[in-house]
Amino acid sequence: MIKVNLVGEGRKKATRAAAVVKVRPTNLTPVLLILIVLGSAGGGYWWYLGLINASAALDTKISQAEAEKARLEAVIKADRIYEARKKALEARVNIVEGLQKSQVSPVLVLDELSNAVQRTNFVWLSTLEQKDAVVNMSGMGTSLGAIADFYTNLGATGYFKNIDISNAQDSAGNYTFSLKCEFSPPRNSAPGAQTAAAGGN
Helix, strand or coil: CCCCCHHHHHHHHHHHHHHHHHHHHHHHHHHHHHHHHHHHHHHHHHHHHHHHHHHHHHHHHHHHHHHHHHHHHHHHHHHHHHHHHHHHHHHHHHHHHHHHHHCCCHHHHHHHHHHHHHCCCCEEEEEEEEECCEEEEEEEECCHHHHHHHHHHHHHCCCEEEEEEEEEECCCCCEEEEEEEEECCCCCCCHHHHHHHHHHC
């Protein structure tokens, strides 16, 4: 009769199985470590590539921003030059206009003054002085009404402004007067018309 030791065989199989179980982890550990290292290296490499790409994109944006800044600085510089030229031109125009306003033709003054005198009866002028746009004159009238008419006719010409007149009676019964005013041609009177009027006299 043959006896089989099933218990011992089971123990051997269990021992072998345990040995296998113990061996497998020791064989997979280096592989897992290698995979972890490779994964870390790959992740680090991709992260590094991402940084490089982000840095390149930032460099491109910085270059574009610097180019735009240079373009805007050129525009601002050109605008400043334009504004400076504009101000210089406006200053010249103002100077020319000021000179034109301050240039008062004596002939035009005499022409308008003679018109006022001719429209007034019994008034005579004895002195006349002009300095730039200021006109001083003195004269004589037979009555206060005649002097008042001359004052009115002088203002009616549209050329004489800020008229200041004073008068006194002399021993012969006539009235002497002194007058100060500003000669200011109307704005709508063109210089050509003034020149023509001056040339006609």
